[in-house]
Amino acid sequence: MQPLGAIVHDENPYADQAQREHALRLGMWVFLGSETLLFAGLFGLYAGYRARYPEQFALAGMHNEEWIGSVNTFVLIVSSFFAAWAIHLVRGDRPRAAMWSLGAVILLGLTFLGLKSVEYSHHLAEGIAPASYYRYAELPERGARMFFTLYYFMTGLHALHVIAGLTVMVWLITRLRRGKATAEHHVELEMGGLYWHLVDIVWIFLWPLLYLST
């Protein structure tokens, strides 16, 4: 009989590669579920405060730059397509084309962050900052301050996820370059893609709440 210590310290607990990939996929879905619930809590906060300050939330939302939020929505959707397309290409044994597809994801992700930075800088120049740093004279009410505090927190947390996703994309490109992702085994690429799609889904809901529902 195998001693318990040997079982606990077994570095490869999987019967085969397929079982390992199955476990990784399931673990990724659990992680994505927890991430979704994290953002769901923030959406809940938004809804609660919006119900309390409906007019001020609408007025504050009008001050966001609709074209930036909308262009960024298209940018993330197209980037999500390229992330999925990269996996499709690897499955078709085209790793070099997949690298270009992931490169497009990185370019679009950087575009998203660039546009977001432009909007942040416009807001900050007007005194629209989060919490007690809020100084915008045209909308001095508490509801507008709450809107922008949530705006910064939700979009800021989302932007951190974009940065994490871009880092993962760079890592995936290096794996492809080194030939570590093949048509048969590319589960890391699938998981990176899943993460990027979650980033897209979160923005799909942030956009109407922060830019369109005014």
Next chain:
Amino acid sequence: MAPPLSEHVNEIGGSSGRALAGALLVLVVLTATSWALANVQLGAWNLVVALGIAVVKAGTVAFVFMELSHASTAARVVAGVTLFFILLLCLGIVGDAALR
């Protein structure tokens, strides 16, 4: 008797190139529709319509790009439980706003 796990995993397919391109087209059209409708005065329905479109878009991303339709039963259960908790949260928020 159930087949071994490795056979289950090998059964996992993926979205075809045609499905991916179709999903992209749907997402772009829905985004343009949402943006256009935001500038039509529908009152409180503006938010309802925008969120309704967002739900359809998120479903498209989940089922086609994230290949949820090809995922294992366990992964689909995780996604379903997450969705259930979100629905509970929504119910609580709507109840709070209605009874306040």
